[in-house]
Each structure stands twice: as structure tokens, then as C-alpha cells.
Amino acid sequence: MKAVISGGGIAGLSAALALDRAGWSVSVLEKAPGMRAGGYMLDFFGPGVDxxxxxxLLEALRTHARGVRRVDFVNAAGRSGAQMDYRHIRDATGGRLFPILRGDIERVLHAALPDRVELRHGTSLSQVEETGAGLVLTLADGGRLTADLLVGADGIHSNTRRLVFGPEQDFIRPLGFHTAGYFFDSAEVEAALDGDFKMMAIENRMAGLYAVEGSRIMAFFVLRADETERPDDPRPALRAAFGDLGWIVPEVLAAMPGPEDIYYDVVAQVEMDTWRRGRTILIGDAAYAVSLLAGQGASLAMAGGRALGQVLSGTDDVAAALAHFETQLRPLVLEKQRAGRNMAKWFVPASPAHVLMRDMGVRLMNWPPLSGLIGRFFSVSAKGFSLR
Structure with a gap:
């Protein structure tokens, strides 16, 4: 049986590894010309860990875990309002949570792929045709592939979803925010961070900063915005939204690279009545993006790829396997999407009162009698994502 996976990110590479181990012949199509570097830092926990x-891959991933002492919530002048010791977070999750760069997860997955898995960079789908014998896939360069299964793992702006299910606007649910991120080098900013993950989450906007390695800094931003259009050059929008802030923010904004090196997107979820159509199945953000503010996107991507390999192991009934995959995972994904929408209200406070409530909540979770609330906050249950 032959599977073609559109998308060489976490979901696609996880599915490739799982399907290969299930005995499938696998080809991965990735539009980027090569492996992507960096990516924002995330807390890896939940079903992805299992x-x-x-x-x-767990031990290999742990070798790339980043050292974060604490999360420090600061005001517009850089003064701390509340802190969360990262040890409390790790302890509350039984040690099954660690910070890691998204790009490092992809590199570990890529290194684990056997040579028999074909990985094509710089290519994408232009047409999908289903016949009685399977799928005929036309590539952007005019080439053709045949397959028994097409896996759309190409992210929230999925090309596969557009080709097979319809236009993006039918499935995207914006949450009222935009987000941006970029890397830069600054010894002064590194010294100001002092090993902490600084979050300046003030009214209607948030700026986060952490040192990736040495003086290499990752900056990311979230701002309230109702429009769904993304600017070709996000720098004016970021300066307008954050240019009035003090502390080290002016230096961070001055260090912005060119627009081609700035990640900028709408914060949104993907909502679909079904993730499958014929011999095509969507996984990861293409099917069920929970949003950057919800967390666990990388975790759900890996868990979905692994689960797909499980249901397709040892069966020729692809349709029944895909139906089982969706029936089992959909309720769990919907629960995490609901939690993500609620998290958005906390992540970027809507008023000074919300900032105060956030800081009080963080302080309470640091108090030993209530530290167990952290585990509930991170929703670490992986129940239901294994379909073995």
C-alpha cells in the first residue's frame, strides 16, 4: 500500500514514520526547499509525549530540551508582576513536559526516518483525482504520483484541504488575534532576560522573549486584530502595536529582520465536519488546529500521525480505518479546541483587571497547597490518542 503525505512538518513526518512502521510505502511532499530551522519554542506535553x-523518539527529543528557570510576567516597564517556577510545571506533569524549539522536533523526526521513506522538498500538489483504483496526484511541476492514501499534513493553510475539501474560509475560525515571531542577536537583551522566559502580557497585546542559545533571542508577539488578511510586510504593524512600550522592547523592535524572516499569521482554529473524503485524510493543524494560544499543537500533530499509523496497520480496509481514526479522535480534539478558546481570553488580557487576575492566579498556583492546579491548567491527559 502506498501513502503520499503532503507536508513535511511534525504531523507529516510523524505520520511518515508511523505508516512506514505499519508496512506502508511512503512519500512525503514538502513545498519548502529544505529543512526549516528554528521555529518558536513550545512546551511539549500531553498526547505527543506518549x-x-x-x-x-522521546529521549532524543529530551536532549533538545531548553533550560528555562521560570516564566516571568512583566509589565510595560519590565517590572515583574508574577512568576511561575518552571520546576513546579515539570513536577505537576510528572516530568512529562519540557520546552523545545519546534524546529528541533522536526529534526529529530527527520533523523528517525529510514532511507526507504521518500522525502521530496520543493514540491507540492496541484490536483487530486480519485479513481476506482486509487488516487492520481498531479504535482506543481507537472509530475504525477499514484497512491492508495493521501494524508494532508500541510498546516492551517493546507493546500490539500483546499484541493479536496474546498476554500480555506469555509474552515478557518479566527480567534481575534494576530501573531508574529522572529530571531535576533543581542547580548544586552540576553542579560536582561537572565535565563527567564519573559512575558509582557498587557492589555490587548503580548510580547514574549527568551534566549534560545547564547545571545540568540526569540521574540514573539500577539495582538488583538479582527481582520484575517496578513500583511506582506508585518514590520509597520508590529511597530504600531508595540512601539509605545519601554524596557527592552525598543531594542527588540529595532532588531527586526526583513519581512521574509518574520513569521506572521492569524491566530485561528480549523473546524471541519469531517477530516476525511474518500482516500484523503487530514491530520494536525490542517484538520484540527487548536491555535497557538491553546498550546499542544505540536503534541496533537505527533499524536495524530502516530494514531493514523496505528489504525492503518495490518488492514486493507482504508475507509473503515479512517472512519475509526476520526470517530475516536474528534471528541478529544473538540475538547481541546474549546479549552483553547478559553485560554485566549487569559493569554492576552482584555483589561487591566484581567492582568491583575492573571497575576493573582499565577501566584496562587505557586503556593504549594494549590500547585496541583498547574497540572489541570496544562491538561496533560493523553487518553484516547492511542488507537492500538
Missing amino acids: AAEDLG
């Missing part, structure tokens, strides 16, 4: 363990 999936990584099952795929034999």
Missing part, C-alpha cells in the same frame, strides 16, 4: 515514546 506518541514520541511509542515511536522511540
